[in-house]
Amino acid sequence: MNKFLVFLEQREGIVKQSSISAWNRVQELAASDGNSVVSGILAGPVDTGQLDGALAGHGVIYHAGEDGLGVYNQERYTRVVADTFKREACTALFFADTALSREIAPRLSVRLQASLLSGSPTGEGVADGVSRRVYSGSFLASFVPTRQPGIYILSSSAPVPAFPDGGRINFIDMEPQQCSVEDLFPVVRDIIRSEGPPDVAEARIVVAGGRGMGGAEGFALLEQLALLLEGAVGASRTAVDAGWRPHAEQIGQTGKTVAPALYFACGISGAVQHLAGIGSAGVVVAINSDRDAPVFDAADYGLVGDVHIVLPKLIDLLKEFLKKQ
Amino acid sequence: MNIAVCVCSVPDTASVVGYLDGAIDSSRVNVVMNPYDEYALEEAVRFKERVEGSNVTVFSFAPDSAKEVLRKALAMGADRAVRVRCSEGELHPSDPFLTALGLSRTISGFYGALLPDLVFCGKQSTDFQSAQVPSMLAELLGMASVCGITSLHASGDFLRVEREIEGGIEAVDVTFPAVLSAEKGLNEPRNTSIRAVMDARKKTVELLEVSLHEEPFVVLSGIEPLERKKICCFVPDEHELLRILSHGCNLL
Ligand SMILES: Cc1cc2nc3c(=O)[nH]c(=O)nc-3n(C[C@H](O)[C@H](O)[C@H](O)COP(=O)(O)OP(=O)(O)OC[C@H]3O[C@@H](n4cnc5c(N)ncnc54)[C@H](O)[C@@H]3O)c2cc1C
Ligand SMILES: Nc1ncnc2c1ncn2[C@@H]1O[C@H](COP(=O)(O)O)[C@@H](O)[C@H]1O
Numbered sequence: 001m002n003k004f005l006v007f008l009e010q011r012e013g014i015v016k017q018s019s020i021s022a023w024n025r026v027q028e029l030a031a032s033d034g035n036s037v038v039s040g041i042l043a044g045p046v047d048t049g050q051l052d053g054a055l056a057g058h059g060v061i062y063h064a065g066e067d068g069l070g071v072y073n074q075e076r077y078t079r080v081v082a083d084t085f086k087r088e089a090c091t092a093l094f095f096a097d098t099a100l101s102r103e104i105a106p107r108l109s110v111r112l113q114a115s116l117l118s119g120s121p122t123g124e125g126v127a128d129g130v131s132r133r134v135y136s137g138s139f140l141a142s143f144v145p146t147r148q149p150g151i152y153i154l155s156s157s158a159p160v161p162a163f164p165d166g167g168r169i170n171f172i173d174m175e176p177q178q179c180s181v182e183d184l185f186p187v188v189r190d191i192i193r194s195e196g197p198p199d200v201a202e203a204r205i206v207v208a209g210g211r212g213m214g215g216a217e218g219f220a221l222l223e224q225l226a227l228l229l230e231g232a233v234g235a236s237r238t239a240v241d242a243g244w245r246p247h248a249e250q251i252g253q254t255g256k257t258v259a260p261a262l263y264f265a266c267g268i269s270g271a272v273q274h275l276a277g278i279g280s281a282g283v284v285v286a287i288n289s290d291r292d293a294p295v296f297d298a299a300d301y302g303l304v305g306d307v308h309i310v311l312p313k314l315i316d317l318l319k320e321f322l323k324k325q
Numbered sequence: 326m327n328i329a330v331c332v333c334s335v336p337d338t339a340s341v342v343g344y345l346d347g348a349i350d351s352s353r354v355n356v357v358m359n360p361y362d363e364y365a366l367e368e369a370v371r372f373k374e375r376v377e378g379s380n381v382t383v384f385s386f387a388p389d390s391a392k393e394v395l396r397k398a399l400a401m402g403a404d405r406a407v408r409v410r411c412s413e414g415e416l417h418p419s420d421p422f423l424t425a426l427g428l429s430r431t432i433s434g435f436y437g438a439l440l441p442d443l444v445f446c447g448k449q450s451t452d453f454q455s456a457q458v459p460s461m462l463a464e465l466l467g468m469a470s471v472c473g474i475t476s477l478h479a480s481g482d483f484l485r486v487e488r489e490i491e492g493g494i495e496a497v498d499v500t501f502p503a504v505l506s507a508e509k510g511l512n513e514p515r516n517t518s519i520r521a522v523m524d525a526r527k528k529t530v531e532l533l534e535v536s537l538h539e540e541p542f543v544v545l546s547g548i549e550p551l552e553r554k555k556i557c558c559f560v561p562d563e564h565e566l567l568r569i570l571s572h573g574c575n576l577l
Binding site: 250296 | 336342344349360361419421422425451453454455456457458459460461463464465470471472473475485486488489490491492493494498499500509510541543544545546547548549550553554555557558559560562563564566567569570571574576
């Protein structure tokens with residue numbers, strides 16, 4: 001019998017959508033092998049009512065709801081996951097791919113002497129191995145674990161299965177941990193939220209611009225488009241290095257890897273280092289004045305033209321279209 | 326203050342990574358310092374310049390061919406450069422655990438009973454892109470760690486760092502000793518002067534051996550090139566683009 005444990009991440013009391021998706025994918029893995037149970041570990045005070053109907057399948061979720069876990073603390077989080085994993089004699093641990101899991105999963109791998117794999121599971125049933133893009137997205141590599149247990153960081157690109165309702169989740173409150181917080185560094189002092197639009201790495205639609213946008217002012221067009229589409233603005237390195245956009249929006253080898261359903265590349269030439277970040281994007285649309293720009297080789301749809309003429313027209317048409325909806 | 330920097334070498338992005346008989350063919354590849362490690366090293370050297378009596382040592386678990394990368398590290402301001410090799414033969418870079426274990430044993434041996442005050446790493450390597458070595462190394466050394474930092478300020482016994490998280494920035498306080506991994510944006514790495522490059526030529530790249538005697542945690546079971554090319558359908562105007570995206574693809 002496999003015992004899967006899924007880490008459910010919250011920030012400010014809200015369980016992340018990426019964790020909910022990871023739970024549902026693990027339920028799917030468990031359902032297809034027929035010999036597995038799924039449980040969860042939720043660290044931090046959370047009103048569990050918000051999860052009604054969101055989580056598929058059956059299972060127990062251990063809720064470590066003490067206030068001290070409200071804000072992420074590396075050592076306390078690592079301990080609470082390790083303790084639960086050992087206490088319940090789990091065989092595999094799953095995370096969604098986030099800044100937090102990328103920090104604690106490698107620690108847990110060493111502490112639990114477990115194989116750590118990040119990527120998309122390759123097997124149909126029990127997660128044996130994963131595949132992931134390497135060398136800036138130019139190769140797909142498969143990795144297999146050499147030991148039990150295994151820890152998996154599931155990449156966000158795979159589709160989340162639709163589940164029939166009817167699952168039942170039991171929440172079990174856990175005893176507070178025995179440890180003094182003071183000596184557990186590092187501590188998070190503050191979180192500075194970026195206002196408004198979603199993060200590029202999480203958005204369903206990304207509208208990205210490059211040198212061809214001509215300057216910081218040119219990006220106002222992309223902001224308008226993103227607002228209409230409820231998407232996020234992204235940028236090429238050139239646009240970031242020129243100071244037109246913050247680094248958090250850079251897409252590519254030394255920026256973010258994104259997996260939106262729809263990606264617009266506006267005034268971006270399509271350098272390999274940029275394309276490395278969009279390998280998992282769904283439909284790619286390129287708008288560029290140069291018909292021979294390499295970006296068109298990575299695009300599903302192309303429009304040859306000046307962004308300063310094309311984008312205002314597209315925005316007007318889109319406004320009309322959305323009004324009619 | 327003792328500062329260690331871990332650097333790895335990766336294929337230059339301009340060079341073509343080949344594929345031969347089911348494996349990566351690096352024969353035509355020019356290796357360079359992992360771009361994130363340049364930020365790590367730059368930050369370490371700036372630290373040294375601020376805090377008197379500090380020294381920076383660079384460690385790289387790598388084959389002999391990575392010597393040039395270590396020389397570049399010396400030219401950028403590192404005091405010493407150490408190439409680490411495994412006494413049981415060459416190490417495949419696809420298992421972050423063995424890499425971290427080798428680095429932790431080397432660092433423990435190198436600094437003796439003391440741990441270095443700071444260990445800088447890059448956020449991830451651009452070849453296997455695991456982004457796992459820094460946290461594993463911290464765990465093995467028993468040090469705190471913060472991954473993917475974009476700013477760093479020292480204030481007394483604390484380091485105040487920032488890192489990007491989904492939808493914002495996390496400001497984190499950390500004490501010494503700590504492992505920090507560098508994200509782009511942390512700083513602008515310096516250009517090395519001809520003089521510095523010449524001086525670095527005269528220094529030696531030290532060699533240390535570690536014995537691992539451990540099995541890897543993961544093994545690479547296969548690798549295949551990805552065809553990135555798509556067949557682009559050119560549309561005549563904005564009307565048609567909108568029609569395709571809304572009706573054809575059902576995306577809007
Ligand atoms: C180690 C390394 C890491 C890197 N990492 C990244 C990374 O993470 N992300 C990244 O993006 N880059 C990265 N780069 C840089 C990359 O190589 C390219 O230089 C960069 O992506 C080019 O940006 P761009 O497309 O905006 O600009 P350009 O290459 O200058 O392209 C501008 C494009 O806009 C078009 N254009 C101009 N005017 C108009 C107009 N009015 N209307 C429509 N189109 C117009 C032009 O035809 C051209 O195709 C990296 C490079 C290195 C060496
Ligand atoms: N072979 C190595 N030698 C020294 N440092 C390494 C090595 N491999 C990885 N690192 C360090 O760990 C960081 C992250 O690498 P990775 O976990 O492989 O993505 C790199 O940026 C380096 O700082």
